[in-house]
Amino acid sequence: MVTVTSYGAAQTVTGSCHLVKIGSVRILVDCGMFQGDGGSERNYEPFGFDPAKIHYLVLTHAHLDHVGRVAKLVKDGFRGEIIATDATRDIAKIMLLDSASILLEDYKSIRKKARRRGDEASVKEPLYTKDDVKEVFNKKWHTLEYFQEHKLKQHIKVSLGNAGHIMGSAFVMIDYQEENKAKRIVFSGDLGSPDRLIINSHDKIDEADTLFIESTYGDRRHKSLDESIEEFKEALVSTLKHNGNVLIPSFALERTQEILWLLHEMHDNGELPKCQVFLDSPLAIKATKLYNQYTAHLSDEVQYRPGRGRDPFSFSWLEPITSREQSIAINQVKKKAIIIAGSGMCNGGRIVHHLKHRLWNPKNLIVFVGFQVEGTLGRSIIDGAGSVKIYGEDIIAKAKVHTINGFSAHADQRELIEWMRPIKNLKKLCLVHGETEKMQTFARVIKDELGHEAHLMEFGIPLSV
Numbered sequence: 001m002v003t004v005t006s007y008g009a010a011q012t013v014t015g016s017c018h019l020v021k022i023g024s025v026r027i028l029v030d031c032g033m034f035q036g037d038g039g040s041e042r043n044y045e046p047f048g049f050d051p052a053k054i055h056y057l058v059l060t061h062a063h064l065d066h067v068g069r070v071a072k073l074v075k076d077g078f079r080g081e082i083i084a085t086d087a088t089r090d091i092a093k094i095m096l097l098d099s100a101s102i103l104l105e106d107y108k109s110i111r112k113k114a115r116r117r118g119d120e121a122s123v124k125e126p127l128y129t130k131d132d133v134k135e136v137f138n139k140k141w142h143t144l145e146y147f148q149e150h151k152l153k154q155h156i157k158v159s160l161g162n163a164g165h166i167m168g169s170a171f172v173m174i175d176y177q178e179e180n181k182a183k184r185i186v187f188s189g190d191l192g193s194p195d196r197l198i199i200n201s202h203d204k205i206d207e208a209d210t211l212f213i214e215s216t217y218g219d220r221r222h223k224s225l226d227e228s229i230e231e232f233k234e235a236l237v238s239t240l241k242h243n244g245n246v247l248i249p250s251f252a253l254e255r256t257q258e259i260l261w262l263l264h265e266m267h268d269n270g271e272l273p274k275c276q277v278f279l280d281s282p283l284a285i286k287a288t289k290l291y292n293q294y295t296a297h298l299s300d301e302v303q304y305r306p307g308r309g310r311d312p313f314s315f316s317w318l319e320p321i322t323s324r325e326q327s328i329a330i331n332q333v334k335k336k337a338i339i340i341a342g343s344g345m346c347n348g349g350r351i352v353h354h355l356k357h358r359l360w361n362p363k364n365l366i367v368f369v370g371f372q373v374e375g376t377l378g379r380s381i382i383d384g385a386g387s388v389k390i391y392g393e394d395i396i397a398k399a400k401v402h403t404i405n406g407f408s409a410h411a412d413q414r415e416l417i418e419w420m421r422p423i424k425n426l427k428k429l430c431l432v433h434g435e436t437e438k439m440q441t442f443a444r445v446i447k448d449e450l451g452h453e454a455h456l457m458e459f460g461i462p463l464s465v
């Protein structure tokens with residue numbers, strides 16, 4: 001008897017967590033955080049299964065919506081083995097430590113307010129602490145190269161393929177025997193477009209009995225990467241020439257390194273007007289160091305075009321900003337600055353204070369280069385809110401807003417279909433990691449293009465495969 005139950009990313013894009021039961025063996029694929037509206041409350045809820053009974057945890061990649069609850073899983077009793085690529089393990093560590101410090105900051109600020117109301121008892125402890133994160137990395141890890149097999153209990157095998165989404169990202173293949181027949185379940189994880197700027201493109205497979213595929217952009221097609229790069233360059237150059245500032249809310253992983261790589265190229269080619277470029281994110285600075293460490297994951301072009309200090313993501317106008325004081329000092333820079341800061345969806349991090357100081361000014365430009373989940377500040381700005389509340393203050397949104405979706409780390413509808421097309425003998429196709437309406441659109445296209453009926457996974461409801 002084989003079942004799969006989704007405990008997250010079921011008709012939503014966050015909280016990825018799927019439990020595979022093959023006989024008595026329990027394998028969890030990802031253990032991510034819920035983000036956006038109501039996300040923080042959901043993260044406190046029990047998992048819906050007993051973490052102590054999970055034998056293996058396989059991680060597809062190090063984004064928090066895929067690894068963000070691993071420290072809670074360990075705290076709640078998980079004692080099994082963790083399987084991932086080496087890059088995912090190391091990136092997950094900096095992501096989880098960063099997440100723990102954000103949780104602590106949030107906790108302190110909520111507690112302060114509650115104390116003033118005389119209601120301190122109602123405040124929940126942080127979901128996990130840095131010590132809980134350290135415990136995760138004291139557990140048994142088994143790192144895999146792409147397409148290297150790892151034998152689990154009862155002749156089950158796990159292997160990973162390059163998902164081309166962020167550095168170290170993987171799709172997961174679980175091979176097992178059922179009634180003397182070889183069977184395979186595949187989880188796509190988050191799949192990247194075939195055209196990526198800095199990492200190698202995704203691998204493909206031609207065998208799977210059951211496939212769980214992400215559907216973040218199952219309803220749409222992206223512009224081509226080349227077109228997006230042109231748009232990005234034009235928007236930047238025009239704002240800088242008119243003495244404006246450019247804010248780029250950026251995800252610390254992959255997107256930041258892509259933007260740095262592009263700016264480095266523009267700088268070297270003489271396309272970038274003289275400006276100051278601030279990378280205002282200690283997390284992105286740490287992530288960039290790891291990108292330099294796992295160069296085998298980088299495309300040939302990036303590997304062979306080293307910049308300052310042999311770092312392809314660095315150039316002479318770039319100023320990495322670590323301290324809060326330096327970050328605040330950027331407010332004094334009146335013109336011709338590019339500020340790259342997290343978080344990517346503007347729901348926290350240093351980008352928020354930069355938005356407070358610059359969103360009102362029509363000379364400035366905000367460039368969104370990633371998906372904005374419903375309920376985040378980034379989504380409100382993109383959706384054209386005339387004004388937004390930042391730190392309790394109403395800020396008028398007069399800056400130009402530009403959304404460039406061709407940088408997406410997620411494959412679009414056509415690319416997802418093309419990734420699935422070579423897979424033979426597929427018996428069950430399940431959609432995860434998408435908003436319901438997008439999944440429904442995607443399911444119709446899958447039926448037309450590939451002839452498969454797609455099942456939309458529902459939270460907590462086991463599916464026999």
Ligand SMILES: [Zn+2]
Pocket residue numbers: 061063066165190
């Ligand atoms: Zn991801």
